[in-house]
Every structure is written in C-alpha cells, then in structure tokens.
Amino acid sequence: MKDDESIEEMYSRLQTLVCGLQILKKSYVASDHVSKILRRLLARWRPKVTAIEEAKDLNTLSVKDLVSSLKVHEICNTLFLLFIYFIEFSVFLYILFE
Numbered sequence: 327m328k329d330d331e332s333i334e335e336m337y338s339r340l341q342t343l344v345c346g347l348q349i350l351k352k353s354y355v356a357s358d359h360v361s362k363i364l365r366r367l368l369a370r371w372r373p374k375v376t377a378i379e380e381a382k383d384l385n386t387l388s389v390k391d392l393v394s395s396l397k398v399h400e401i402c403n404t405l406f407l408l409f410i411y412f413i414e415f416s417v418f419l420y421i422l423f424e
Contacts, residue, residue, distance in 0.1 A: 327366050333396045336366070357385045360392050367396075374399050 327336045340363065347353065361384065364375050378387075378395065 327368050327371075329368065333393060333400050337363075337393050356389055357387070359389045360384055360387050363389070363392060363396075371396075 340359070344354075344359070364378065364384075367375055374396070378384075378392070
C-alpha cells in the first residue's frame with residue numbers, strides 16, 4: 327500500500343494483479359488474498375490488522391468482508407480527523423472574536 331493510497335485504490339491494484347495472474351493460469355484462494363492485503367497495509371493500520379486477526383478466522387474471511395471492514399475504518403478515521411479540525415477551528419474562532 328502506498329502512503330497516500332486509499333483502501334479502494336489498493337484493492338483496485340490488487341484486482342488488476344489477480345486478473346493478470348489468472349491470465350497466466352495462476353490462482354490463489356481467498357485466504358491468500360486476505361493475508362496479502364493485511365501484510366501490505368501500512369504501519370498506521372497495524373492496530374486494525376491485529377484486531378481483525380484476533381477477531382476473525384482469516385481462512386474463512388472473504389476479501390469483500392475484509393475490504394468493507396477496512397473501508398469503514400478508513401472513513402471513521404477521516405471523520406474523526408475532520409471533527410478534530412472542526413474543534414480546533416472553532417477554538418481558534420472563539421479566541422479570535424472573544
């Protein structure tokens with residue numbers, strides 16, 4: 327995964343690679359894809375990866391479910407950051423106009 331890449335972009339790149347492998351007659355089971363996705367995530371994703379590894383059976387977890395879970399986490403993090411920026415901006419305005 328690249329630093330500025332979203333989960334959707336990373337998944338899209340993975341799909342392209344998987345299609346290329348299918349053309350070469352190489353295939354992997356879903357659990358291989360799940361493991362590869364989890365290994366490729368950046369260090370900032372490590373707590374989420376650990377939570378998924380402990381809570382889910384990686385042999386039965388579908389790629390779709392994994393990507394959905396990661397997308398939700400990504401959105402929640404984005405919303406949390408926006409909330410923090412909003413609070414900081416509100417404090418700034420309060421101080422400015424006090």
